[in-house]
Amino acid sequence: GAVVSQHPSRVICKSGTSVKIECRSLDFQATTMFWYRQFPKQSLMLMATSNEGSKATYEQGVEKDKFLINHASLTLSTLTVTSAHPEDSSFYICSATDYRVTEAFFGQGTRLTVV
Amino acid sequence: AQSVTQLGSHVSVSEGALVLLRCNYSSSVPPYLFWYVQYPNQGLQLLLKYTTGATLVKGINGFEAEFKKSETSFHLTKPSAHMSDAAEYFCAVSGGLTGGGNKLTFGTGTQLKVEL
Numbered sequence: 001g002a003v004v005s006q007h008p009s010r011v012i013c014k015s016g017t018s019v020k021i022e023c024r025s026l027d028f029q030a031t032t033m034f035w036y037r038q039f040p041k042q043s044l045m046l047m048a049t050s051n052e053g054s055k056a057t058y059e060q061g062v063e064k065d066k067f068l069i070n071h072a073s074l075t076l077s078t079l080t081v082t083s084a085h086p087e088d089s090s091f092y093i094c095s096a097t098d099y100r101v102t103e104a105f106f107g108q109g110t111r112l113t114v115v
Numbered sequence: 116a117q118s119v120t121q122l123g124s125h126v127s128v129s130e131g132a133l134v135l136l137r138c139n140y141s142s143s144v145p146p147y148l149f150w151y152v153q154y155p156n157q158g159l160q161l162l163l164k165y166t167t168g169a170t171l172v173k174g175i176n177g178f179e180a181e182f183k184k185s186e187t188s189f190h191l192t193k194p195s196a197h198m199s200d201a202a203e204y205f206c207a208v209s210g211g212l213t214g215g216g217n218k219l220t221f222g223t224g225t226q227l228k229v230e231l
């Protein structure tokens with residue numbers, strides 16, 4: 001399968017600061033990227049869908065001003081958690097896909113801890 | 116709209132025994148179905164997928180699943196469990212290429228424990 005790289009794998013930040021997570025498709029052009037959030041021992045919840053060159057579409061209940069998503073190129077999408085608080089601590093996972101393939105490919109995930 | 120139900124949040128089997136993880140789905144369009152495995156603090160690894168065609172699909176590590184439209188099920192099986200199979204397993208559904216793209220709806224997951 002295709003390779004999706006997510007960076008960083010772990011990050012600890014202070015409350016009130018912002019954190020940027022990168023998701024890169026290394027060997028294909030990803031017209032669409034998805035961002036998920038996973039709480040401990042729970043399933044993945046879709047946060048937003050981003051299409052290259054367009055504004056992201058956020059799921060109900062997800063604050064778009066808090067979770068800024070940029071998908072400026074066909075190989076890179078970023079998720080910025082702004083003014084992070086301890087309740088934002090979670091595991092964030094991206095996936096990348098293209099309209100010509102039948103599946104999405106996942107990054108390794110980012111463990112965010114806000115202290 | 117789509118949804119996935121995984122029966123049993125925890126399943127425990129003996130090493131060498133049959134593994135059966137249950138998944139039922141609901142979809143308003145012909146579904147694409149997936150099984151993923153997740154190890155602690157890691158991303159998701161695709162085990163297998165059903166899109167079209169043969170309803171019995173084989174995946175990696177000896178896993179297979181059968182798409183049963185009449186039962187709206189996509190149960191995951193493995194004939195003989197190995198200690199390394201202990202992990203979290205997620206069933207997921209998408210609408211496929213014509214049904215909304217590859218946006219996945221996940222089940223709540225099943226934690227598989229393999230005992231000696």
